[in-house]
Amino acid sequence: MALDALLQPVVLFFLLGALAAFARSDLAIPEAVAKGISLYLMMSIGLRGGGEVAETGFTHDMLLAGGAGLALSFLLPLPAFWLLRTAGKLDRTNAAAVAAHYGSVSVVTFATGSEILRHAGMAPAGFMVAVLAVMETPAIITGLLLARAQGKDSLAPRGGLLHETFLNGSVILLLGSFLIGLVAGKGGMAPIAPVFDVPFRGMLCIFLLDMGLIAARRLMDRRALTVRTAALALLLPLLNGTLGVVLGVELGLDAGSSAALGILAGSASYIAVPAVMRLALPAADPGLYLGMSLAVTFPFNLTIGIGYYGWVAAHVWPLIRG
Amino acid sequence: MTTTTHRRRIEVLADEPLIPVIIRLAAEAGIIHYTLLPTLGGAGAHGRWRDDQLSGATAKVMFLAVTGPEHADAFIDRLAPLLESHHLMLMSSDVEVVRSRKFD
Numbered sequence: 001m002a003l004d005a006l007l008q009p010v011v012l013f014f015l016l017g018a019l020a021a022f023a024r025s026d027l028a029i030p031e032a033v034a035k036g037i038s039l040y041l042m043m044s045i046g047l048r049g050g051g052e053v054a055e056t057g058f059t060h061d062m063l064l065a066g067g068a069g070l071a072l073s074f075l076l077p078l079p080a081f082w083l084l085r086t087a088g089k090l091d092r093t094n095a096a097a098v099a100a101h102y103g104s105v106s107v108v109t110f111a112t113g114s115e116i117l118r119h120a121g122m123a124p125a126g127f128m129v130a131v132l133a134v135m136e137t138p139a140i141i142t143g144l145l146l147a148r149a150q151g152k153d154s155l156a157p158r159g160g161l162l163h164e165t166f167l168n169g170s171v172i173l174l175l176g177s178f179l180i181g182l183v184a185g186k187g188g189m190a191p192i193a194p195v196f197d198v199p200f201r202g203m204l205c206i207f208l209l210d211m212g213l214i215a216a217r218r219l220m221d222r223r224a225l226t227v228r229t230a231a232l233a234l235l236l237p238l239l240n241g242t243l244g245v246v247l248g249v250e251l252g253l254d255a256g257s258s259a260a261l262g263i264l265a266g267s268a269s270y271i272a273v274p275a276v277m278r279l280a281l282p283a284a285d286p287g288l289y290l291g292m293s294l295a296v297t298f299p300f301n302l303t304i305g306i307g308y309y310g311w312v313a314a315h316v317w318p319l320i321r322g
Numbered sequence: 323m324t325t326t327t328h329r330r331r332i333e334v335l336a337d338e339p340l341i342p343v344i345i346r347l348a349a350e351a352g353i354i355h356y357t358l359l360p361t362l363g364g365a366g367a368h369g370r371w372r373d374d375q376l377s378g379a380t381a382k383v384m385f386l387a388v389t390g391p392e393h394a395d396a397f398i399d400r401l402a403p404l405l406e407s408h409h410l411m412l413m414s415s416d417v418e419v420v421r422s423r424k425f426d
Contacts, residue, residue, distance in 0.1 A: 031373055221369045274379030278339040282408040286337070286380050287368055 005116045005307035013205040014302055017212020021220070029210035037207045038108075038271070042173045044196045044203075045111055045129055050181020051189040052126020062127040064251045065261060069131035072247070072265050073138035076240050077103035081146050088232050090288075093147050097277045097284035098229075100143025101293045102236045104269035105135045107170060108211060109298060111204060113263035113306040117256050122310060124260035125253075133174040135264055140276050147281055170272050211298070219295040224287030233268075233296035237305050241266025245312045249321070255313045262309035267301055268293035327422035330394035334385040334401065335361070335411035344385050344401075344410075351397035352389075355425075359384040368409065388417060388425045 005011060020027040053062070077099035084095035110132050114124055181189060189197075219225075225233075244265025248258030270293045278286055332353075334344055341358065348356060361382045363372035373381055387397075394414060401412055419425050 217372070221371075224368075275339045278337050278379045279343075282340065282404075285368075290380065 004120060005310070006303060008112075008116055008119065010112050010115060010201065010204050010208050011302055014208040014212040014215075014299070017209040017214075018216040018299065019212075021213045021216030027213060029206065029213070034207065034210045037203050037210075039169075039173065040196075040203055041111055041200075041207060042107055042170055043177045044200050045107065045114075045132070046174045046177025047181040047184075047189065047192070047196050048200075049126045049129025050178040051184065051186055052181075053130070053178075054182050054185040056126065059127070061125065061251075061253055061257070062130070065125075065127060065131050065248070065253055065257060066134055068244075068247050068251055068261060069135045069264065070138060072240075072244060072261075073103050073105070073135040074142055075103075076243075076265060077139050077142040077146060079239070080236055083232060083236070084229075088228050090229070093281055093284045094288055096143050096147035097281050098289045098292055099146060100139045100277060101268045101270070101273045101289050102240060102297075103135075103139025103142055104137070104273045105132055105264045106267035106269055106293075106298060106301070107132065107174070107271065108204075108207065109267040109301045109306070110260065110263055112208065112302060113309070114260060115201060115204065116306050117259055117310055120310060122254075122256035122259060122314060124256040128257055128260045128264075129174065129178050131261065132264060133171055133178065136171050136174075136269070136272050139269075140273055143273075143277070144280055147284075208302075215295050215299050218291055221287075224285050225291045225295070229288065229292055230296055233292040234300055237266035237268065237297050237301055238308070241301075241305055241309045242312060245309050246317055249313060249317045255310075255318075258317075259310040259313035262313060263301070263306055266305050266309060268297045270294040270298065324420055326418035326420055327425075329388050329417055329419045329422065329425045330391050331415045331417045332385075332387045332389065332394055332397060333411075333413040333415075335382055335413075336385065337379065337409065338381040338383050339379060340408055340410070341383050341385065343408075347400045348385070348387060348397055351400055352393040353387045353397055355389075356385055356387040359386060366411075388419060390426055393426075 017027070080102040081095050081099035084090045084098050085092070088095065090098065117124055241262040245258050245262030248261035253261065270290060274286060274290055277284055277289060336344055345356065361373060361384060363370065364382070365371070371380055371382060398412065398414060401410065404410060405412055
């Protein structure tokens with residue numbers, strides 16, 4: 001499955017973008033287009049997830065997965081923080097800011113992972129979209145607590161921080177689209193499927209081409225990254241992702257949903273969390289947390305992580321359990 | 323001949339999430355008129371940067387205000403302690419303006 005994942009057009013477009021950036025090509029996707037596609041992807045993911053839950057109804061598995069996602073997002077920053085402080089030699093503020101990124105999630109990693117799992121016959125349950133939305137923000141709270149709330153030098157009003165944390169655009173769009181899909185159901189979704197369902201993979205390809213360019217260019221400007229932090233950016237998704245998969249299987253989720261929980265746990269935010277951290281912990285280095293999450297962890301998950309989480313969910317952990 | 327008046331031009335280059343903080347500090351110093359300018363990219367002490375609307379965390383915005391010297395000094399005093407910790411760039415220059423009442 002790992003090799004199969006590598007040969008998917010979405011991943012190949014990501015690699016094309018990365019190669020173009022490494023070759024210093026002038027290839028570029030206009031920022032407004034990339035921003036527009038990211039909004040489209042979140043709407044499409046939310047709508048499709050809500051539509052599927054409308055079909056299956058609210059299940060025991062959905063509640064379990066939601067609880068597991070919430071717990072993971074709150075707790076994953078804790079071991080990450082310890083590793084970043086000890087092995088990564090980061091100061092408290094930087095370690096807390098980076099740890100928050102690794103407790104939160106990457107929507108695009110989830111979208112790509114879902115497509116790859118679907119292609120492999122392991123489609124995750126529709127309610128995993130709700131789990132994705134649930135996992136966006138709790139890690140931010142843990143990160144801020146780890147940094148001893150707001151840094152002394154932060155001038156961000158507390159109300160502004162709460163607003164940014166709980167009402168950031170991606171959470172609103174994901175949850176809102178999920179609810180619209182839930183209300184509309186499969187019947188209501190059919191007329192808008194030509195816009196939000198059929199072109200999804202193609203749009204994801206364009207977006208990942210841009211992500212390849214961004215990730216590779218950020219890697220080339222890697223002043224803030226050290227060998228230690230780069231190694232942790234590879235280790236943290238493996239540890240978190242494996243924990244997510246094992247938790248999913250142990251809770252009785254199907255292999256696809258367990259793999260999706262692993263993808264969520266193993267991914268790192270680069271949209272919602274950086275904006276909040278820049279405001280709340282201005283002394284933390286954005287080059288460090290964006291370099292780790294976007295330039296190292298995101299490409300790793302796309303090329304190796306997703307295939308690995310799927311393999312553990314489908315073969316390894318069920319075998320260990322006997 | 324058109325009459326011109328001396329004013330101070332203040333420019334602050336900051337990451338987009340910090341702009342509300344800059345605006346609040348400017349208002350506290352009596353500067354309520356300003357312009358925000360988008361940027362494409364550049365290079366500084368922390369390396370190269372580009373407009374990045376994806377996360378928005380490191381997309382840089384230029385805050386521009388033209389005001390009287392008292393307001394300008396008050397704003398600079400408020401901002402100076404944050405320049406290092408918040409990675410801000412602050413520029414101040416003398417300008418001549420027409421219709422000075424627009425730049426109080």
